[in-house]
Amino acid sequence: MKERNNKTKAAVMSGGTVLIAEVNRIFDPVITDVVAQAGYTGVWYDMEHGHLDMGTLATMILAARSAELDAFVRIPHGPYNTVIKPLEMGAAGLIWPHCKSADEAQAFVRMAKFRPLGMRGIGGGWDSSYGTDPTTEYLDRANEQTLLGVMIEDVEGVENVEDIAAVEGIDLLFVGPGDLSHSYGMERAGAAVTQPQVVEAFDRVGEACRQHGKVMGTAGAPDASMRFVVEKGVRWLNCCHDTVAARTGYAQALKEARRIVG
Numbered sequence: 001m002k003e004r005n006n007k008t009k010a011a012v013m014s015g016g017t018v019l020i021a022e023v024n025r026i027f028d029p030v031i032t033d034v035v036a037q038a039g040y041t042g043v044w045y046d047m048e049h050g051h052l053d054m055g056t057l058a059t060m061i062l063a064a065r066s067a068e069l070d071a072f073v074r075i076p077h078g079p080y081n082t083v084i085k086p087l088e089m090g091a092a093g094l095i096w097p098h099c100k101s102a103d104e105a106q107a108f109v110r111m112a113k114f115r116p117l118g119m120r121g122i123g124g125g126w127d128s129s130y131g132t133d134p135t136t137e138y139l140d141r142a143n144e145q146t147l148l149g150v151m152i153e154d155v156e157g158v159e160n161v162e163d164i165a166a167v168e169g170i171d172l173l174f175v176g177p178g179d180l181s182h183s184y185g186m187e188r189a190g191a192a193v194t195q196p197q198v199v200e201a202f203d204r205v206g207e208a209c210r211q212h213g214k215v216m217g218t219a220g221a222p223d224a225s226m227r228f229v230v231e232k233g234v235r236w237l238n239c240c241h242d243t244v245a246a247r248t249g250y251a252q253a254l255k256e257a258r259r260i261v262g
Contacts, residue, residue, distance in 0.1 A: 006092045008042040008070040009147040012215050012236055012239045013171065020044050020072070022219065022241035027052050029063035033240055036067035044072045044238055047082075048097050056086055061089045062126070072147065088125025093147030095174060100156035102163035105185040109169035112148055117169045147171045149217065149236075153179035158201045165208035172236055173205050174217040174228075193225045199232075206233035 006045040012018045021035045023044040035043050043064055045052060052060070057073065064071035070092035075082050077097050086094060096108045120142075124131030128138045148169055152161055153176030165173060177192035186198045192198055200217075209216045210233070217236025220226050221244075226237065 004065065004090070004145070006070055006145040006147060008072075008092065009145065009171065015117065015235075017230075017235045017237065018042060020238045021245075022046065022238050023060070024050050024241045024243065026246070027056050027060060029059055032060055032063040032069065033067055036064075036069050039072050040069065041093070042070040042072060044074060044095070045054075046074050048074050048076050057086060058089045061086070061091055065090050065126075070240040072149075074151075083108070084120055087112065087120075087142070087146060088123045088127055090126040092145070093149065093171075095149040095151060095172070096261050097151045097154065097176075098148065098154055098157070099150035099164060100154050101160050101211065102167055105150050105164045105167040108150065109148060109167060112134070112146065113143050113169050117143055149174050151176050152201070152205055153185045155180075158204060161205050162211070163207045165205075165212040165214050170214065172215045172217050173209055174219075174236065175202055175205055175234075176219075177218065191225065193228065202229060202232040202234075209233065 008018050019040065020042045021038070021040045022044045023035070027050065032043060038213055045055065045057060045060055061071045071090065071095045072097055073086040073095060074095040074096060075086060084096065085150060094112060099105055099108070112118060112120055114120050114122070145163060149172030150193045151174045152158060152164070158180070161173065164170065177198050180198050180201055181187050181192035181195050184195070186195045187196065206216050208214070215236055216234050217234065217238070218229050218234050219238035220229060222239050226239065
């Protein structure tokens with residue numbers, strides 16, 4: 001199997017900004033191909049909120065690899081097999097939701113990385129050319145190339161963010177403004193990203209990332225709110241997801257067609 005380098009991780013860890021397409025509900029490999037045709041180099045598959053199962057995920061990741069997309073999976077907040085299976089399918093990285101402490105981040109690293117960083121089990125999946133890659137080469141490549149992100153979307157995560165950012169093996173701290181505003185009790189106060197405590201959280205997460213050489217990410221539409229978070233130091237941006245893309249495209253076509261027919 002052709003060796004794959006994680007272009008997205010290389011770009012963002014060297015100081016660049018990356019734009020990622022989300023696939024949250026339309027779990028068909030065609031949508032992955034469309035994401036690649038649109039010009040993205042990375043795609044995010046959601047297993048926390050969506051109905052994506054492991055069998056379908058395998059097909060989606062294979063489609064991503066065929067299209068030369070880096071596939072990142074937001075996994076459920078669950079057990080060890082939830083962590084290693086997407087990696088053996090060939091995922092370029094994993095995102096762990098609702099990380100509240102350094103201990104939790106360290107446990108995630110132990111499950112997702114091989115020694116000396118962790119104790120991930122050695123399988124024979126797509127990521128090792130079905131077990132035919134030389135073992136040392138495979139273990140080192142997996143540890144180096146796999147991106148691990150944790151989501152800071154709770155008050156506890158913000159309070160412990162300096163310790164979380166210090167955990168070796170964690171690359172990305174992804175702020176979830178919606179759940180964070182909920183955690184602060186402001187879920188009905190308007191746009192989450194503009195709430196004072198959420199703004200303070202972006203500042204604190206950003207400073208922790210700068211101190212420890214990590215990357216801050218978030219999700220949002222390409223509008224004024226995106227400009228705001230970029231100014232806060234966000235360099236990983238989930239900038240569109242599947243249902244929005246489909247609805248926007250269909251709505252625009254309907255608007256133009258109605259204009260033409262009168």
